[in-house]
Amino acid sequence: MTALPPGTAPGTPAEGVADAEEAGVPEVAEAADTPEGAGEVAEDSVAEDSAPAAEDSAEGAEGGEDTAEAGDGGDAPGEGDTAATGDTAAELSEAQAELVAQRELRARIEARKAEKEGPVAAGTKLSGQAADLLAAVRAVESGEKPGASFFASAPAPRRPAPLPAAPAPVRTQAPQPARVAAGPEALAAVRAVLGEGGAPDSLTPQVADALGEQAADVLRTDPWQLLAVPGVRPEQADGFARALLGAECGPDDPRRAAALVAWTLERASVQGHTALPIAAVKAALAERSVPDVDEAVRHAVDEGVVLVFEDGVAALDTEPDDGEEDTPEEEAAPVEVLLGLDRYALAEESLADGLARLANAPVKDDGSDWEQAAAAAPSPSAAELIRAVAGHGLVTHSGGEAARAESAAVVTAAHGLGLRAAAAAHTRDGRRRLAGAVGAERAFTVAALLSGTEGPGRDEDGALALDVLVVQDAPQLDVEGAAMLVESLPDGCRLVLGGDPEVLGSAGAGRVFADVLAARAVPHVASRTPDPGPLGELVSGIGAGELGQVEAPGKEVVIVPVRDAGEAVHRCVQLVADSVPRAIGVPAEQTQVITVGHGGSAGTRALNAALKQRLNPGPGRFAGFDPGDRVAYAEAPGRTSVGVVGSAGPDGLHLDCGGEPLVVPKERVESALRHGWALTAHQAAGMRWPAVVAVLPGDAAQGLSRSWVYTAFGRAERHLSVVHGVDQALPRAVAEVPAPARTTRLTPLLAALLRTPEAE
Template sequence: MSTEPATTGTDEPGGRGDTPPSDTPDDAAAGGAPEGSAGAADSDPEAGDGQAGDGTGEGGSADADHADDAGGAGAGAGAGAAASEVSEAQAELTAQRLERERIERRKAEKKAPITSGAKLSGTAADLLAAVRAVEGGRKPTATAFDEPDPTPRRPAREPVRRAQPMAPPAGAAAPSGETVEAVRAVLAEGGAPEALVPQVAEALGAGAGARLREDPWQLLRVPGVRPEQADGFARALLGAECGPDDERRGRAITVWLLEQAAVAGHTALEAPALVTALGLRSVPDPDEAVQSTVAEGEALVFQDALDDAPSAPRSASAAAPAASDAGSDADGEGEGDEAEEERPVRVLIGLERYALAEESLADGLARVMNSLPKEDPTDWASAAASAPRSAGELIRAVAGHGLVLHTGGEAARAEPAALVTAARQLGLRAYAATHSADGRRHFASRLASAGGRDTAEGDDTAVTTLAGLLSGAEGPGRDVDGALDLDLLVVLDAPQLDVETAALLAESLPDGARLVLSGDPGVLWSAGPGRVFADLLAARACPQVASRTPDPGPIGELVSGIGIGELNQVEAPGKEVVIVPVRDAGEAVHRTAQLVVDSVPRAFGIPAEQVQVITPGHGGAAGTRALNAALKERLNPGPGRSGGFDPGDRVAHSPAPGRTTPGRVVKADAEGLHLECAGVAVVVPKERVEQTVRHGWALTAHQAVGHRWPAAVVVLPGDAAQALTRPWVYTAFGRAERHLSVVHGVDQALPRAVAEIPPKPRTTRLPALLKAQVPSAD
């Protein structure tokens, strides 16, 4: 690797503004408010910009330190006494729904709520007995949601983004004036800021005021509200009746912790981790809190067989909750069968939303794998024979299977491009979907290079974004049954699939369609909960084609080494890779601005607008705020009259969690802020600007996933050392096409991260669900 190209410039660091730091959740990883992605804080969507939270800069959630790591993958559904054609997980969900209905009827009859989980019976009691039974099993690790301690923050000029909910879906009814006024009155009585009124009304819906007065801890359902804030509100509202042992508080904090786990990427938590987290949140009886939450139907319990543990004799007291209390042993069979072997299990607690998504995804993928027609007239053999060798293997795999996984780096995208081209030439309706508009543009170019003919038919093109495909705004549209009107779909950037998006995708495929998930397994995982691509690779339930096409040049060599845990010094005769050592964050900001404005454009002929800065977090002395302030001052100074923005500013627009599109400000008027993003005109209403638009000269690595630029400047300030993981470094360095500069201030933390710090684990149920649905391809 080379040293920095010749540079000149002043010593003014720039960008060290005076805006005070904020503790709002877009700056705190577990706060729950996305900054261009699902619940990510200063270090972005995965609550730290490195799998489930690398937490750097000003973020670093204190909450993350209050629970144990749920880690690991997989969790099976409970063993249900269902019919043989119904999966165990489906039976478990059905049993739990029936139990909740029974509980509701019993509560209505007695006209009194269940207190502290008392008087539970049947499946709910059995399930919670299982929770306690495994308490003495596997020990939780130090933290629940994989967040490091928060790093010190320093001020920056870019306005701090406050936590605000995403806009309601189109067609959603706005809260009535009566509801809003009732909420305003209750919030005022409890001393909560009036700014929360619309958020509370939207989160709690009709009757929000009465619900909040009856249960003040419902305030935790508003994104960004923390337990200590809800406790203060409850004390003001309830007075002496408020206490840490209040059952309502235990339930609310249980649900809140599960939501924070989802922000960090988990779809469920192991019971010991959740119980520990509740204890650290001053819940006196965590078991009862979990019990009450399950009884109220606000969380579900699942069991997952531990494949790597030896079987143990089954005992009646530790039996899995496999049936309702209505006559599970009515015929006397199985009673006292102490000698029966039982496989050890772990107990998982999760929110219904993600449980149903994983169920639906497993079912949908099983359908895709099993619905290919027995006789296929398509001449796949000739297509494979005429394709390049690397692409031929992929075509042959697709010929015989409904679901295929394809792995490889940027250069390996030529193989799915050859597949789509060949399929279209065979007369199939073949499409590709990418994570970003920039990825769409790059893949369309590859498709043209692969010999693809013009596929335009009106607005119908062979390459779409995944969001555009699912919404119907791009691609083939849907048939009369509501399924996507296609025969083959290749999804690029597959590691960015969260469990809910993947479930919607699987549900949208017609019977007989083929699905190829293609991506680089070394990059950061999805912003939303789940690790779909990694889980599928681990499950080995379908063919996997690993590309042998390496990324070219010194940057490709460097990134390939990082992928296997080696930070190699590569030969870069054309200064394709440059290391710029710095002593502190102030120097890092100064040298970064110098590289973007002067050195890279002069040495490599790459304009400043094609140079992207990537840093671990939004906060901190060299986070995106400080860097964007410095770069705006050098490249587009202005007063920022339009919500902090001026025409010509580079921005990052995040219309939905996990999706960030780089763009540029065109103008601002009464309609809102006018942007140009990936060649498309976008108008962001004034009330949405603060939530969805940031300056974009500097991004986090997770915001940059799915995009590439001619040059990238990766900034590693000293306070970012704890945020670094191998996937973060791999992702950030891989965003550069022609030139990579590394502003290096973390000493040995960089090689240590590459060699020793793998992706942070996420707890998911998908592997176990797939195992129950589909036999291993091995």
Template sequence: MSTEPETTEDTGPGTPGIPEGPDTSEARDTTGTPDTAGTPDALNAPDSPAAPERDAAAGGDPEGGGEPAGAEAPGEGDGAAGDTGTAGGEGSGDRSEAEAELAAQRLERERIERRKAEKKAPIESGTKLSGSAADLLAAVRAVESGAKPLATVFAEPAPAPRRQAPEPVRRPQQPVPAVVPSGPAPEAVESVRRVLARGGAPEALAPQVAAALGEAAGDALQEDPWQLLRIGGVRPEQADGFARALLGADCGPDDERRGRALTVWLLEQAASAGHTALELPALTAALAQRAVPDPDAAVQSTLAEGEALAFQDALEEPGAPAPRQEEDGEEEERPVRVLVGLERYALAEESLADGLARLVNSPGEAAGPWEALAAGVTGGAAELARAVAGHGLVLHTGGEAARAEPAALLGAARAAGLRAFAVCHTPDGRRRLGVLPGGGDDASPASSTGTVAGVLAGAEGPGRDADGALDLDLLIVLDAPQLDVENAAMLVESLRDGARLVLSGDPAVLWSAGAGRVFADLLAARACPQIASRTPDPGPLGELVSGVGVGELNQVEAPGKEVVIVPVRDAGEAVHRTVQLVADSVPRAFGVPPEQTVVITPGHGGAAGTRALNSALKERLNPGPGRFGGFDPGDRVAYSPAPGRTVPGRVVTADADGLHLECAGAPMVVPRERVEQRVRHGWALTAHQAVGGRWPAAVVVLPGDAAQALSRPWVYTAFGRAERHLSVVHGVDQALPKAVAETAAKPRTTRLQTLLRAQVPAAG
């Protein structure tokens, strides 16, 4: 992101429950502590029991129906004035002054006698009370007299029936943290804990195992110890040791349960690397490396149990001749490849292919608003608009500057009366789109932009029609290379018949963190129009990144020091120079504060990975004991609400509910038990974590042990995160230009091209 998420100091989260008025400021001042939103005390202020007292002190009844405490009872003090007025009125006409005086004295004596009589009667306390105070006094007296039991008197009254209100119009809104479902039953967790203890496994895994295996998790794990591999981070050798401890002599490498568990584990690992399936020979070879005696039998057993699916896809090359007819009339057999994949990814890819084919094959009538769409834009945006007017699916490619074209399309579509909406991969992508002409204001209630996650969760977007489809004529998806098959399938399934879909993005950046390579497969399939932007990214940074995209690491002219190379000899020096750049050099030379500079490195581990860099940067920029599970208020963090999604944020505080963060200007609470898995320090990120965002300055760290991890897409993505300045902490010598020139993206095994070609005859 180009800027650190907004602080809460202006919004004042410590004051929402305090009514406006002079008494409220006095209430805050009496604490002796400034009402600073960044402190834990301020954050806890809304829950303070003193808030009702402050409301009462301001002169109002907390329930809204009482009178001020100092008001007099009705009639008190009014009688004298009234009587005197009457006497004065009588004396002003027929009576003499003496007679009037006597009449006034008589009335005064009568009034005194009445007051004496009232004093002789028992005094009833509370007669001047009204509203909630009077109700409270009556309740206390009812309890003291025994007329009502305590529980019934002080029970919450049933709320009055509300008047039925019309359904409000759905408006895009800021994403809210999803409600975390309750964990597994304590009995199931305890049962799993006992089994883990017998097998020598960490008992801390019990909640995860219970959540993965269900209510009978303890029995299931006892019966099949290799089910432990379903838990992320557990290695096969660890599962084998656990099984030996539980089964003893009955445990062996040829156990059918072990073969099935390893097959599923390998497919899960492949999905983490981006594959939606594995070719059968590759899968059996990997099983053989794991000491499975009969890999083919293990695969067949997994298929028979329904834990994986097998597919036969014809091997077709674009432009290949049609199959020849044999003499007996049968068609020549084509070579096929046998693939094995997990059901969730197989079904998602097939659903995605069906939905895309529906869009491609739908008649694109360029009539009405679609016909006039291109009239409101010029240049590349006009070409894009003409393609959208006549086709259900359009691909658009280009760099950061090319985002202006789908932004202009969005504005023109809305101006033409079409229901159009655009989504990005990250909140920062949404921010950058919102400031472009036509992109809309993302702070507006009627915003036309959102994020993929927000729309799929229902927290953003235009809402859905009666059939459950997005109420849209046009959906524009930016950062399309980051779409995995599952999210892409859900988006496409949400489009109604006749709607248009534009997928826009930079094909040179890293692919999605999840399974699949949707955008690359669609570009290769050539099943729909493809519009390539001719708008280059400007300046020395744009020239450098554009060269990397075509395999050239050029030396660019940077008169304003937009690009700086910092050579280092080892990882220790790389960490030292990185901290110096972020804390001192970049702020001094370019005026970019540390919170607006991102550090990017190839991996989490190693002497100059994200862990080492974040530790050094925290010590310099926000030192502290890490009292909230390793975090302190003010720490920059990377929050991962789901695999493949990273949202930069800042630690605010922590309490019994969990770790309180501020991400993209919105508050978020991470439950305590999920902090370790979902929150990392975020001064330094990997390129996959940083994709989709941009910062004023970026420091890319390339230590000597990172040479094997470099590739052209990685370098392109890392260098492209900088808007104004890029520093490269260089310790890989010639490995950098070699990676840019020779190392392309790692291939992924997917089925989308094959599935789409079978349903779209015009493909290719």
């Protein structure tokens, strides 16, 4: 394998695809990237598949401003009469059931916060290590201990207590009903206060949902609580506060500072962070003209708006300089200071405790012959994985697409031994592929397991009736979803977290799979089974940071150079509609276009418009869609299903998702559905197609990273065409640009709970 020449990508030249040059490309001078394109195209962020409310929270290392897509929640045509008639279905859909389950988890978190009634002293909302640190600092302040004693008093890592013999705690068997919507009087009060502050009436339902039945009183007391409504920006909240408070409103208002701290951390969560360094929070506050950022952060911590971790309290409440030289103990190297929202802090702690519970619980000795099952495994790596699962409650497994067969072999082996075994994937497509390996009765999506719409059912304690669970696509697990899943598993259940660590991470906050691997405290099996063929060789090289030339005698990889975005769109349509079907034998309906972002002149919007015009023109008579349109449906933030429009009915728009019927409720058509011939790489994660056309126009260069290229190119099973207009930005991204880092706390939590001599 040789290195790429400048400006090229691996594979066969464009002429290798029949008809690729027959249609001709007009000689157009290379156009400069437009500011709009440059600003929008590099938005393939963790937030892409978030709800539309997170649109403005995705600006940062990974995101842009066009996150409110359907598929991630917006920019779909208006809802038409045909799809907007009739009553909604009586039963909860899978997505609705999952949201109910999430509300249940958050309700339990809120209950923990409200365990004590009455006034709460400053700082008492902290828990765990943060509370211990605060107690140590206040002992220093009161004179009970010298300042140097702070570091010595920092709590040691927690070790798990011996496993009790008592039965597992009772879990709720079914999700609780969703929160009752605010009544007409509450909505009218919210509408009135929004009007006084100059905010639009259209925000009323969102404000009531975010702030509850007393939303109007909350806003009058603290106008900056408007920032709790997804999509509201600080300058809008400031204007609202000025209108309500008048002369009392100022940039140094502690209510404003506390709300800005929470908003900063919420925005960071859209980029995958569960916490932020205190310096980053202070810098964000300074950009918003907060006069005293140290006091603002201290106030937010004291009020319980955020939690502080590691050496955070010491950084907030340092001793004044007394002019004396510091002792060596006082000159100790500083520890990183983190601030986080309790929502994610509690989710990470719950997840760490749950994983430790599974890992520390003795596996059941039921007399099963695991060794015989391992001997019958289809590969040495599969045999190694089966042996690891036989003796441990928590195992990690990494590898490419071929490695999925190894974790599936665990389910087959466990079922053959008479155990209750199942496997779960991130997407419907992943479940379909799983079902082919382990049987449809043992293959589910993670979301369906959590919502209860699929799965083995629950035992008498409310836990999933399973002895072995294999989770593929584990990199797509966010921390809240992972916490819910682990909490649903009974003691003694064996859990396998498997996936490809090189792919793009979850759309939600956290990096669960990477953090568990980094803890190095549970058995890990790395697959030795390579992905086959030229595509496997290409993608494996990308994972290692090398974009190499591969031999593709069957035109498995084809390069289509372009000079500008307009040419990229033209060649993309030509490949999907003509060249790939004729030369490769893959029809247009089995070819997926993947690009870097939604906006720009060659983003998903532009490509979908051009592909619809060529492949399925029509007036959009079903809420902007026609029968035969390929669409992307955001069932929940971070989870996209691709299907074809069939018809519309009183219950909504009917889709065919790979032979599986799916109904998009009429009230969600506008916000959660868009055309899907072209997707972003984040939306495509967890799915594969026979052919993929990756479109990389010149203004996409800033959105490229190794993980993006690895994910996009790895979605192809038989053929990959690369519409290449980024010159050296592609090999440079593969060699030098890793995925943007995420700040999380799960690794140290797990390292403390699962500490072993080997890990130390």
